[in-house]
Amino acid sequence: EVQLVESGGGLVQPGRSLKLSCAASGFTFSNYGMAWVRQAPTKGLEWVATISYDGSSTYYRDSVKGRFTISRDNAKSTLYLQMDSLRSEDTATYYCARQVGAPYWYFDFWGPGTMVTVSS
């Protein structure tokens, strides 16, 4: 059974940093692209970042480029999201998702999410 479990969320002040983790199990982690998708309170879903199966390629939405860094450790079956210079608009539940690769790019399994609140 595919399982994705996020951790590392919490309350952080604007301008500070936070690092999210996602522990994967139940599938061969190194064979799949992975992504972070966020959802602001009572809002819709927003893709944040994607990393290829081997970590060689990364993709970001414009609003987080230069502030967020997606990475992975295939030996540990773990995905990461380093979030720097956080803003109030980054407040959301962050979901880790397994992503089917090119050309389809859909998200076939999701974790339960971890909440990030950016506030002073």
Place this chain on the structure above:
Amino acid sequence: DTVLTQSPALAVSPGERVSISCRASEGVNSYMHWYQQKPGQQPKLLIYKASNLASGVPARFSGSGSGTDFTLTIDPVEADDTATYFCQQSWNDPWTFGGGTKLELK
């Protein structure tokens, strides 16, 4: 960015058929996918590439469309289908989601 427009909410009775629409601001070929999100839960993939049923999803769910207009159909609707349904396109960069359609059962 490609904007995906969905109706905010629908209300149907159990046993009925419901169609949930998603309109894209520009063509997305057939690269449209659908997700179900129940309250307090993570999204779940229902349909990929417009009309392909994801593994384990009941055959009551189906998808259709191409270009700019897409539809998710549930027939018949069951009480457990109360949820918000999101469409997502992966043809244009960046990948975007619709605002979601909240399905309520009468």
